[in-house]
Amino acid sequence: MTGYLTCVDGRFVDGDGPRRLRGIGLGNWLVPEGYMWGLPATATAPRQIEGLVAAVLGRDGAAQFWDRWRREYVSDLDLAELAGAGFDHVRLPLSWRLLIRVDGTLIEDGFVHLDRFIDACARHGLGVVLDLHAAPGGQTGSNIDDSAGLPELFLDPHWRRLTVRLWRAIAERYAQSTTVLAYDLLNEPLPYHWADDFGDDLMGLYRELTAAVREVDQHHLLMYEGTRWATDFSGFTSRLDDNSALQFHKYWSRPDQGSLSHFLEVAGRLDVPLYMGEGGENTLDWNAAAVALYERLGISWCIWPYKTIGRATSLCSIQPPTDWAAFTGFESGRSSADDRARAAQALAELEDRLLTRPEQLNRPLFHTLMRKPPLRLPAPAFALASPGVEVHWPDDFDFSGGQDPDTALAAAVVLPTGGLVEYSISAPPGDIAAVVAEGEVRIEVESAAGAHRIRVCADRPAVLRAVVVAD
Secondary structure (H helix, E strand, C coil), X not given: CCCCCEEECCEEEECCEEECCEEEECCCCCCCCHHHCCCCCCCCCHHHHHHHHHHHHHHHHHHHHHHHHHHHCCCHHHHHHHHHHCCCEEEEEEEHHHHECCCCCECHHHHHHHHHHHHHHHHCCCEEXXXXXXXXXXXXXXXXXXXXXXXXXXXXXHHHHHHHHHHHXXXXXXXXXXXXXXXXXXXXXXXXXXXXXXXXXXHHHHHHHHHHHHHHCCCCEEEEECHHHHCECCCCCCCCCCCEEEEEEECCCCCCHHHHHHHHHHHHHHCCCEEEEEEECCCHXXXXXXXXXXXXXXXXXXXXXXXXXXXXXXXXXXXXXXXXXXXXXXXXXXXXXXXXXXXXXXXXXXXXXCCCCHHHECHHHHHHHHCCXXXXXXXXXXXXXXXXXXXXXXXXXXCCCCCCCCCCCCCEEEECCCCEEEEEECCCCCCEEEEEEECCCEEEEEEECCEEEEXXXXXXXXXXXXXXXXX
C-alpha cells in the first residue's frame, strides 16, 4: 500500500491505484465481549468482564492480567501470520475508555499503546481501520459498546461533546499516518427502535464528527455505518464527505446478491465504495460463498473476529483452561474462597495461552477466506458465471452459523447446456473433484500471471453442489 486510501469514482484508490481490501477484525482485544469468552449473560460487556476478573484476582492482580492481555492477546506473531496469509489490513475496535477520561482529558498511555500497534502493523505491511466500537455513553445501548443499557451518546450532550473531542484528537495524532487507512466513526449505531428515535440525530452527529476530523486531517477516508447493526442505509441521502465510504455488516443470512441490494443501491447512488466491515462466524461453506460474492461485486471485506476463547468459527481460538467453568461461573459474594482460588488458577492458565501458537490457528478457515488449496468451494462461491446459470437456495436452510463448521451449504448451481462457472483460487491446485447432483461436467484449469482459475463446464444440463480442490 502506498499513500493514503481515498475514494475516487466510487472506488478505493491509493498511490498504487484501485484497491480491494481484505481484512480481519481484532474483536475481543481492546473491547472484550462476553460471548468470545464463553461467559454468561451477567458478564457480556467490557466493564462486566473487567469486574469479574477483579472479583477473582483483586485490583492489583486484575491490573497485571489486563497488562499482559494487552501485550500478548494480539502480538507481532499474529500480525506476521495475518500478513503472511494474504490479509492487507486489520480493523481495530477501540473503547473510548482507553483514550479519554470522562472530563475530556486524553490518556497518553492509551495513545502510546495505539502508536505501537500501528507501527507494528506498518512493519508487517498491514493497514489499520480505526473503529470506535465503544463510544462515550454508548451508541447502541447494548453490551458491545460498554454502555449502561441506553444509547446515551444520543441522550446526553456531554457524551456527544466527548465523542467529537476524541475523534478530533485521534485525527490530529494520525493525520500523517498512511498505515491508518480509515476512521470508522461509530460501530453499529442505533439498533432496534433507537434507529427510529434518533436516526436524524445520528446524521447530525456524523456531520459534526466529519467537521471535527477535517479541521485537523484532510487526508484520511471516513467510514459511516448505517443503523440497525450496520444494515440500514436509509439515513444516507447524500454524501457526508467526498472522501468517504459506507460500511455494512453481514451475519447469519443468505450469501447472495439480493441480500446486498440495499447497500449496492445506496452506495451506487452516492458514488462511494462499499466496505463489508464485519461478517463471518459461520460455516466454511458460508464464508467461501460470502467472500466470493464480495469479490465478484468489487466489495472490500473484513471478517470478524480473528481470535476468541474456544470458538470454532474464528481464525484463532485459545483452548479454554481445564477448569474454565470455575471462572465463567464465579459469582462475587456467593462463591467460596475455594471457588475463587479455582477461578484464579483458570485465569493464570489463560494468561499462559495468550500468545498465539500454531495449534490455535484455524487453517481450514484461513484457506477458505484466501481461497488457497486444500479447500472446498460450494457451488455459489464462483467468480463468474455464463448467462443462464442459476443458483438455487433452499427456503428452509439454516444460515445462523450454529452448525458444525464443516456443514455443507445446501445450495446448488444449475448449469444449462453450454453453461459454465469459474472459480478463482490463490495458489496452483492439485487434484480437483466436482460434487454433482445431476448430470456430468468437465473441469478446466488455467494458470497465468499468478492467477489460477477453475472452470466447470456442462455440455448437457447439470446441477453442481461443490468443487473440492486438493493442494
